[in-house]
Amino acid sequence: MRIVRRPGAFVCGIDAAMDVIGGKWKVLILWALNERTCRFGELRRAVTGVTEKVLSSHLKELEDDGIVHREVYAEVPPRVEYSLTPLGLSLNAALEPLGLWGREHIYRGAEEAGVGVDTGVGVGVGVGVGVDAGVGVGVGAGADCGAEPQVVAGLGHG
Secondary structure, eight states, rough: OOOOGGGOOSHHHHHHHHHOOOOSSHHHHHHHHHHHEHHHHHHHSSSSSSHHHHHHHHHHHHHHSSSSEEEEESSSSOEEEEEEEEEEEEEEHHHHHHHHHHHHHHHHHHHTOOOOOOOOEEEOOOOOOOOOOSSSOBBOOTTTTSOOOOOEEEBBBO
């Protein structure tokens, strides 16, 4: 089992949170699991670019921290599914404002570059490439870190 630092060893709450979600891949894993329960291969495809070794290591750490639940089914061949615990769901809810800030920051950079951007909230239908030019194409908030775009209510971009 992973050794977790004592609460007194953290400088502040951000320090404690970053100890759990630190690194490039953990937040993307959490976002993918927020959509649905996944098997290892599904997560590997959803988190584009992560290696199997890193994904396995991060899943183990998130499980040790009580963020991810690993369910092993007694079948042949064995089946393992990963899902978020209530603590993991609350962590994703806490990360949502950070994701909104990131999207606004990305859009601000696009606006400064002279690219038209739809920053309104609404339901979009369709598929886009690049930055949405205001036609209402939406990739869902919370799903935009995964490999598969999903059409839901959210900030528009392709």
